[in-house]
Amino acid sequence: MKISIKSALLCFAVASIGNVYAKNTIDDDKFRQLEEILPTPNTYRTASGAPGHQYWQQQVNYEIDIAIDDNTQRLTGSETIHYVNNSPDTLRYIWLQLDQNVHKRNSITNGMKNAPKKKVTYKGMRNAVEADKFDGGYQITKVTDASNDAMRYTINNTMLRIDLDQPLKPGKSIEFNVDWNYQLHEQKVLGGRSGYEYFEKDDNYLYEVASWFPRAVAYYDVMGWQNKQFIGSGEFTLEFGNYDVEITVPADHIVAATGELQNASKVLTKTQRQRLATAKTAKKPVLIVTPEEALENEKSRASKTKTWHFKAENVRDFAFASSRKFIWDAQGYKKDSTDTMAMSFYPNEGNPLWEKYSTEAIIHTMQQYSKYTFDYPYPVSISVNGPVGGMEYPMITFNGPRPTLDEETGEKTYSRRTKYGLIGVIIHEVGHNYFPMIVNSDERQWTWMDEGLNTFVQFLAEQAWEENYPSRRGHAAKITNYMKSNNQVPIMTNSESILQFGNNAYGKPATALNILRETVMGRELFDFAFREYAQRWKFKRPTPADFFRTMEDASAVDLDWFWRGWFYTTDHVDIALGDIHLYRPNSQNPDTEEAWERALENEKPTFISDLRNKGHWLRTNEKPELLDFYNEHDQFTATNADRNSYNKKQKKLKQWEKDLLVDDRNFYIIDFKNKGGLPMPILLDLTYADGSTEHVRLPAEIWRKNSDKVSKLFIREKELTAIAIDPNWETADTDVNNNYWPARPIKSRFELYKRKKQDMMRDYNEELKTDDDKDNKKKEDK
Known part of the structure; x- marks a missing residue:
């Protein structure tokens, strides 16, 4: 950067310092409004970002009976969908x-998986081999209407279309039945968001079961049927409804599920029920099944089964x-209006970590x-320790971190990373009950609308831990x-x-919202608008569009430039100091x-020739x-x-004009360059000769007329000795090395x-080869 700290303003004309030159095309305008991108408001979704007066959504209710065979790990189910x-x-299918x-x-x-490289981990190779052998997926055995008559249906990969004999008109409902079964898989081998974990030492299984029943695709005003195939990354778009579910498992199993348990007297002991009643008003977690009781259960092999009955209202899964x-x-x-039971389910392998941190x-x-x-x-919020590293469902979450077992000593310890990994993943997955299980x-x-927003609030919750x-x-x-x-x-x-899924859908939107809260809007305006969005939806x-519009509507802050830059482009933040003039x-x-x-002339260095000519x-x-x-002057x-x-000119000047001519304050003009392309507020620390520091915040709007380069005039009594852009690293500036003078x-x-040793020999041989080349070159030169 060019620094000019001692130059005279020969003509006092600093009337319009700000934008150096204007841009020429609309494509360069990073502050143009988003109307060209966002959908047109209507009676379903308003221009304010709120639901319209004709907003609607479907409702789907389920009655389901399922059973898990603990010998074959196969799930069999039957459901009635209302x-x-x-x-x-009017819907025809x-x-x-x-x-x-x-x-x-x-x-x-499976078809889109790329071949592995030459070097493959044992786990990676095992996954490839087992995936090739495993033929999972639904076996649909019956689709019938309320009269038990067969219905026509078509399966297309992960979607099933039921053709209706009579179109379903607005305001009407229909019931139909589906029977199915499928093979559960070992999650740690084939991955995914559910499955079972096998414990070889005690020959036991732990099941975490999700996406396990045929469920209605969402139908809504923006997309119609959201029937994009499930490939693996894009999760689930579902309708709210009421669930009545009966789960049959071995009699010695404990079941955790979405909803409230309806038949506690049949599946729990009297002692367990008493402990649950105590836990309702307890000041710390109460053990319903103790570690000792769990160890005893591990050894049992019940020949009979129990059916656990759960009901859940107004949930989407x-x-x-x-x-x-x-x-x-x-x-x-x-x-306030929250009245719930926080519950954790975990094997002994999870302690001492889980008993201390999960429910808290x-x-x-x-x-x-x-x-x-x-x-x-x-009414409940559940955390389960099993094979799934982290996954969310209404009222229940699957979370993975465990202590490490020392095979020699038998002691279990956990690292700092494991401790905070557990706390963080539980906060994240339980937080998903808000986004997207309710919003x-x-x-x-x-993906960012649930993962990004949730990761942002997770960050706020972690900072409060x-x-x-x-x-x-x-x-x-x-995120830089x-x-x-x-x-x-x-x-x-x-x-x-999406490329770089975690950074794109989790990290970048979460960081963007934190910057919006801390730097662009301020906490008060942001928190009010964010809560308004959550309450509305x-x-x-x-x-x-509903999120973007609500945040602006509830704050009176024009954020189109922010959404455009952070969400619609891959521009980054890199604001650099340019020239500095006094x-x-x-x-x-x-x-x-x-x-x-x-005085200015005397500050210049003496030319080298003049120095050497001294005394000539x-x-x-x-x-x-x-x-x-x-020569005298x-x-x-x-x-x-x-x-x-x-003197003649002075007589023609007014007093205020004369006062300006003798203003002896420092007039600093600082140039800024937007090298990353993403406009952001310019945050400055100005340090003066007396050691004091002034904090200055220039709004992002300074880039409105020129998003590449701007200049700002600072009139100060004190002499400026140092400048720092974004001193607290608030804006995700990717190159802080150009932020300082x-x-x-x-x-x-x-x-x-x-x-x-082999590297040393290689280097030694390279040196010999180099020396030989030098000798040959010398011979050729001679």
Whole structure:
């Protein structure tokens, strides 16, 4: 950068400092409104971002009976679906999701997998081998109407279309039945969001079961049927409804599920029921099934079964877990309109970590999320430890981290990373009850609307857990490497087409919202608008436009530039210091200006030739008569003619004009360059000669007329000695090395190591080869 800290403003004309030059095309206008992109408001979704007066959504209720065979790990089920058409449209068919069909050998998911590279991990090779052998997916054995007559249906990969004999008109409903079965898979081998874990040492299974029943595809005003195939990344778009589910498992199993248990007297002991009643008002988690009881259950092999009966109202999905290995603890949480039971289910392998942190993290999540959204409305909130690393469903979440077992000593320990990994994943997955289980966004289309928003509130909740909580995502500086990478796509990209999934759908939108809250809008305006969005759209299905519009509507802040830059482009933040000039008004007084210009001249270095000519022979030394008036006075000396001209001009000036000419404050003009393309506020620390620091915030609107380069005038009494852009790393600036004047060195460390012997020999041989080449070159030159 060019620094000019001592230059005179010969003509005092600093009237319009700000934008250096204007852009020419609309494509360059980063502040143009989003109307060209966002859908036109209508009676379903208003221009304010709120649901319209004719907003509608479908309702789908389920009655389901299922059983798990613990010997074969096969699930068999039968369901009755009650579909209510609240739309203004007549439906000729209904689509169901068959998510487990991703495990069919001929699925799109298996077909699109790339071959592994030459180096493959044992787990990776095992996955490839087992996936090739495993032929999972639904076996649909019956589809009938309410009269038990067969219905016509077509299966297309992960979708099933039921053709209706009579079109389903607006306001009408229909019932139909589906029977099915499928093979559960070992989750740690084939992956995915559900499955079972096998414990070889005690020959037991732990089941985490999700996406396990044919369920209605969402039908809504923006997309119609959201029947994009389930390939693996884009999760689920579902309708709200009521669930009545009976789950038959071995009699010695403990079951955790979405909803409230209806038959506790049949499946729980008297002692367990008493413990549950105590837990409702307890100040800390109460053990419903103790570690000792769980160990005893591990050894049992019940020949009979039990049926656990659950009901859940106004939920969009249903999941459950089952195992004889479960320890179970619970604690009631009641605040405002929230009245729920926080419960954790985990095997002994999860302790001592799970008994200490799981249920506490559940309660902490509900407490913190309710501050920014709404009170938790459901009767239970569950965290289950099993094979799934982290996955969310209404009222129940699957979370993975466990301590490490030392095979020699038998002791279990956990690292710092494991501890905070567990707390973080529980906060994240329980937080998903708010986004998207209640604020019911379209996950199949927009992953960021649930993952990004949830990761943002997760960050707020983590920061409220303890001081300096080590959050993975949220702080602006943690997204900069991704922001400047070439391997990325805009946030507003379909879920299945995202590159760098975690950074794109989780990290970048969460960071964007944190910057919006801390730097662009301020906490008060942001929190009000964000809560308004959550309140407007709880138990409804928002789109990105509804979020963008609500945030502006509730805050009176024009954020189109922010959404455009952060969500629709891959521009990044890199604001750099340009030239820095120090000006002062030209007083026009020849004597004053003579001293100023002479001082500037004296600051210049002496030319090298002049330095070396010092003491050389000079003609004027030999003949001093050649010296005259101009040798006695330098080029800056004021003349009487200059003074007369100045006095004549002074008589014509008004007093306020005269005052401006003698203003002796420092006039600094600082140039800024937007090298990353993403306009952001310019945050400055200005440090002065007396050691004081001034914090200055220039709004993002400074880039409105020129998004590449702007200049700003600062008039200060004190002398400026240092400048820093974004000193607290608030804006995700990807190159902080161009943010400082004077420039700062880039600090790092040398990593010293010993070379392997073969590397040393290679280097030695290379040196010999180089020396031989040099000798040959010398011979050729001779």
